[in-house]
Amino acid sequence: MDIPRYWRLRNQRYRLEGTECIECGQRNFPPRCICPHCKSDSLKSFRFSGRGTVYSFSTIYQALDTFDKDIPYSIALVKLDEGPLITTQLADVGPDEIQIGQPVEMVIRKIYEDGENGPIQYGYKFRPALKE
Amino acid sequence: MRQTAIIGIGQTPVREHWDYPIRQLAVQALWAAIKDAGAKHIEGLFVGNMLSGALAEQEHLGALIADYAGFPCIEAVKVEAACASGAAAVRQAVLAVASGHLEIAAAVGVEKLTEFSGKFSGKALATAADADYEASIGLSFAALNALMMQRYMYEYGYSKEDFAPFPVLAHQNAQYNPNAMFRYPITKEQYLKAKPIADPINLLDSSPISDGAAALVIVPLKNIQSFGGSAVKISACEIATDTIGLDNRENPIVLKAAQKSAQAAYKTAGIQPRDISLFEAHDAFSIITALSVEASGFANAGKAPKLAADGVFNINGRLPISTFGGLKGRGHPVGATGVYQLVEAAKQVRGTAPDKLQVDDVRLAMTQNIGGSGATVVTSILEKI
């Protein structure tokens, strides 16, 4: 059970909190302690909107054992509206329904259950943006 | 700094070695290299390995292997850089000799992935990715490579079948390498029908889980006459890194660490990409071969599959790659792979490759060993003396 990691990453997995450099303004996800662009250590928390477009994607047919029961499932690199790419699972979408460039939005889903007795790990996934 | 040379090479076949423990695989390869060098001892040992702790419940490989090789009191340490562990260990051996600290050093790459079941090794391998933001949310290594491949196909307009030449060529060459895991050819049709792993990557894009060990003995170039072995000059062995997360790269389909280490290697060797006679690429997945070839300056961005289709990378082509079958055909014993590549490149330079694999007039052979999704890359250039 990776409870400390799950707990520590709550604000990233639940709320897409990364960092913004106070010196140069670069935004990063995951959060950084040193700005990769200007090396400043003056960073503040920055919450991404959770909207973006598919940069690349794949459907997984052979998975690490924790995720084996979920196959087939899809993953993507999503280009967030604020700039950075994020690695994510996709939700509510079949393998033939994904396209590069398609608008997606963040939702909270179960990432995995840590066995029958362990905690349920929730976090971000992205799904095709809902049409109003 | 002194110039260095490989004086001895050794390897075990790449197999599922259920009958040998890690120490025995390593000692076999190491002593094969020491004998090939015509040497009797080594002063330092650098062990390339990624997963002995996770998959064989054994760490502290430096001391273990030095002990079982019969050198219990020498300097010995394990070097870890995911799939680039092997060449990273070679780099340490080269630095130790070049600096004048050691007169004779060995690098051995060893990996045993089959000690436990296959799924467990997949999880262990994924520790080379970002544990918090990639592996723990369901991305295997194949998944990360699939993201690169999908984007590459999109940007350059390739279809799945355009990647067939890479694994077909790897198997074509591997069948003549007695140490290779897969000694049989495959066809484009088989490739297109192979079962998907992480679409668009299928089974025949993927290098196999395997065990093996390979070793090099390294000495100062000026001392090669003191040994019986056939020497090959190490003109460059350069390492560079990139972001651990694929998503943190400016361009996820450019291997920046490969670019940097290749440029550094060309500079150190004082040569140009066109001078290279053959290239041992890190073809863990077909897409990585393409990206590696492009990052090294052998093809413009987006052109590698086109060149492969034209036969440029065949044994008799303009730039043969993966001449002993590469990771796809020879096998990919992770931490040993980088050393296998150098053993094979040394054979090509010596002119002792199997007949069907020997490239004509090899003067300069290059290898590139890639860790993770491209976060560590070691590029080496061997030169005929």
Added chain:
Amino acid sequence: MSKIMKPIRKTGIIGYGAYIPKYRLPASEISNLWRDGQDKDFLPIKQKSVPGPDEDTITMSIEASQNALKRAGTDPQKIRAVWVGSESHPYAVKPSGTVVSQILGIVPDTVAGDFEFACKAGTEAIQAATAFVGSGMGEYALAVGMDTAQGKPGDALEYTAAAGGAAFIMGPAEEAVAVLEGSYSYVTDTPDFFRRAHQKYPEHGNRFTGDLAYFHHIFNAVTTLMEELNLQTSDFAQAVFHQPNVKFPRKKAKDLNFTAKQIKEGLLVDFVGNTYAGASVLGFTAALDKANPGDRILLASFGSGAGSDAFSFIVTDKIEKVRDRAPSTRSYVHREEKIEYARYARWRNKIVMH
């Protein structure tokens, strides 16, 4: 004694939000597998919603609550209570509300507990949230009714046991899109339907389900509410009842003299199934989506065990401004992908591997 329940401080709904998962299992799939299609002319509903493999009451509560927050425009930090009503809380011990409030940015200045009262856990949470805000203990409170209901394979319940629900942010009447006029709850010990601890599927108490349970409790709750508030059925623009199937709420409406038009917008069961603690409140959000300022809406839940909560809300002109800030309930109803029984069986853990 006055039976009507009204908070000291006038209270209402500041924001509301719905959620229904994307997947639908047609009732014919169940009929074909378990009854050889023999009952195809008597199916209780057309189809039911099925949660995706990565969804549960917590994830669905989050999306519904996010929609409620968008409509409310409230600072999440001002929400001082998070109560999730469900019979399918993912944890037996660890409140769904803790995860929901962490993700929504409500923590740490809040209470967060789970409610369980079969299909009326959601309205029970609304009662509590109303009391909490109405007493002045907190400015805002979040109440959710949400379920991923499970029916035993082949059981009559399997046709309808569905997933979805709604969330409500309760607050001062001045800010409300719908002000609570009054509520009344009617509860008895009636073992019509129950699930023992550690059991996966519920049991029916013979024929208690209809007359003794559903009809009796809703009838008493609604008639008492109307008597106490001096209202006629004609005073309501819309009425929403708990909807375990299409027949029950229609019959109930008729018994109480409500017209088909009055229950139309809030009756979703035919398209999404019985979402248990989510059922009446989900229908209520659909009614709010179509409501006009000044409309009076009746909401009456039913929970086995048994009880019914009845509410009268009066819609304000603020509804026009907030309605479009979040997806409408109908847009979730229309977002659908039909699945076959096999995929449903895999996703809903009907295939036991050990």
